């Protein structure tokens with residue numbers, strides 16, 4: 001098949017979905033076949049080699065099953081950096097970039113503060129911060145597979161973050177204190193798990209869902225962590241579930257931060273919070 005016939009094959013297969021066929025085809029050409037998409041216009045008779053034909057066909061099958069394109073190409077752009085991603089980590093979301101920007105705006109004075117990213121996943125939050133301002137950054141996650149992805153991203157993005165295995169449900173035994181805690185913990189409501197988009201279902205459930213009995217569970221764990229390991233005058237930056245703001249506020253009455261600020265994300269949802277102690 002030549003490249004135009006292949007593009008048309010993608011168009012006809014994806015016609016009944018609401019997916020952008022040409023965009024997907026071009027990304028796959030570039031990222032998995034190493035073929036410049038300009039060839040579609042400049043060299044329409046270009047013959048796709050059998051090994052690439054196989055890759056394009058199997059990718060199309062996955063796309064038709066709503067498997068995320070970012071996992072097929074093992075790449076997601078976040079805060080201007082290309083992060084390696086696979087099925088072991090949440091695909092970084094654009095609203096999380098706004099949380100990263102908030103920390104950067106508040107801490108661009110070249111002070112050597114210590115920050116910990118709890119539930120680091122791909123490492124996108126902590127690594128983006130470490131590449132932009134001079135904070136001493138630690139990434140923590142319970143998942144060994146996610147920590148492996150953090151290490152890959154630390155290497156490919158040449159970051160100097162420290163990576164540790166830590167379960168937020170346990171006591172933090174390192175005698176270490178932080179000036180900033182940042183977290184985008186699992187916060188989807190488990191009772192709504194049958195309603196989530198099909199493509200989200202391919203992401204690790206340990207990264208998506210809060211425990212069934214308490215959608216605020218991880219926020220409480222983070223506040224308990226902060227009680228012991230956050231320096232006086234420190235901040236916690238959180239991505240929160242916009243559907244549980246009332247519950248989040250009542251949790252805060254127990255921990256009494258000096259100041260609480262919320263921000264709405266680019267979708268207009270109250271999704272970001274900063275707590276100052």
Ligand SMILES: C[S@@+](CC[C@H](N)C(=O)[O-])C[C@H]1O[C@@H](n2cnc3c(N)ncnc32)[C@H](O)[C@@H]1O
Nearest residue numbers: 092119120121141142143167168184185186207
């Ligand atoms: C919503 S994802 C966020 C990933 C990444 N920070 C981001 O914003 O894209 C939540 C992360 O928390 C981790 N996690 C879940 N339970 C945890 C626990 N008990 N202790 C530490 N990390 C946990 C998951 O493995 C996952 O990587």
